[in-house]
Amino acid sequence: KTPVATLALAAETLENKHIVEKPDKLATYAGIVKYQSDHLSKQIEKLLRFAHTESGRLHLAKTTVDMHELIRESITHLMPLIQQKNATLQLNLNAAKSCMLADRDYMIIMITNLIENAIKYSKEPVIIITTINTPEHFILSITDNGIGIEKRHIKKLFRKFYRIRNNEEYVAKGFGIGLTIVRKIVSAHTGKIYVESVPAKGSTFTVELPGLK
The missing domain is CATH 3.30.565.10 (Histidine kinase-like ATPase, C-terminal domain)
Structure with missing residues (x-):
């Protein structure tokens, strides 16, 4: 699944009150949300950096x-x-x-x-x-x-x-x-x-x- 699809599934699951009432399940799905959010953020960062590098030489500090x-x-x-x-x-x-x-x-x-x-x-x-x-x-x-x-x-x-x-x-x-x-x-x-x-x-x-x- 893509990060967006996984996030949507996790969010949908968290709407289930039986899941929310179980700390271990809640922690698991919260972890999925965090990991996939980070993954998506990194992919966006890669695209932005790639667009920057395509425009010319890298500016190194x-x-x-x-x-x-x-x-x-x-x-x-x-x-x-x-x-x-x-x-x-x-x-x-x-x-x-x-x-x-x-x-x-x-x-x-x-x-x-x-x-x-x-x-x-x-x-x-x-x-x-x-x-x-x-x-x-x-x-x-x-x-x-x-x-x-x-x-x-x-x-x-x-x-x-x-x-x-x-x-x-x-x-x-x-x-x-x-x-x-x-x-x-x-x-x-x-x-x-x-x-x-x-x-x-x-x-x-x-x-x-x-x-x-």
């Missing part, structure tokens, strides 16, 4: 950011989804140098989108988040055990409004612009993004960003 801190913050933002999907997250934050010059808000959007996709496209999500350094770069990799991506789809992944269908199974909600925004953010920071995937096994998205010199 660069400061020194700690990517490990931003990864943890992004996970906190996604906690309702993590709990809903009963996802397991494994953090291998091995980069000794995790700071860089970047736009904090855009970095959080980029990280959140990648983790969110990894969770949403997995039936029983096990997500591995890894960081390492090379002499010049900070590397972030996010690996999932999801539906995977056929080779013919990989080149199209970052096109606006492009979404993968897999026999209608585990198809996530959204507008198909998340990865387009991710690519724009990475490119604006003079970085690169790579995708490796095996259908029915999972995918790894790797982001390479310039480190602090």
Whole structure:
């Protein structure tokens, strides 16, 4: 269901006095309303940001950011989804140098989108988040055990409004612009993004960003 349809259903259910009289049921449906409201708000924000990025280059407000801190913050933002999907997250934050010059808000959007996709496209999500350094770069990799991506789809992944269908199974909600925004953010920071995937096994998205010199 779309967020709007789910919200409507939850609101209709809350009109039932028998539900309202049961605190556990009330809490459950209140949680659904909150989560779907947040989800809808994020989708609208994505559309607005996408419209802005389409009009020209991103305007970056660069400061020194700690990517490990931003990864943890992004996970906190996604906690309702993590709990809903009963996802397991494994953090291998091995980069000794995790700071860089970047736009904090855009970095959080980029990280959140990648983790969110990894969770949403997995039936029983096990997500591995890894960081390492090379002499010049900070590397972030996010690996999932999801539906995977056929080779013919990989080149199209970052096109606006492009979404993968897999026999209608585990198809996530959204507008198909998340990865387009991710690519724009990475490119604006003079970085690169790579995708490796095996259908029915999972995918790894790797982001390479310039480190602090």
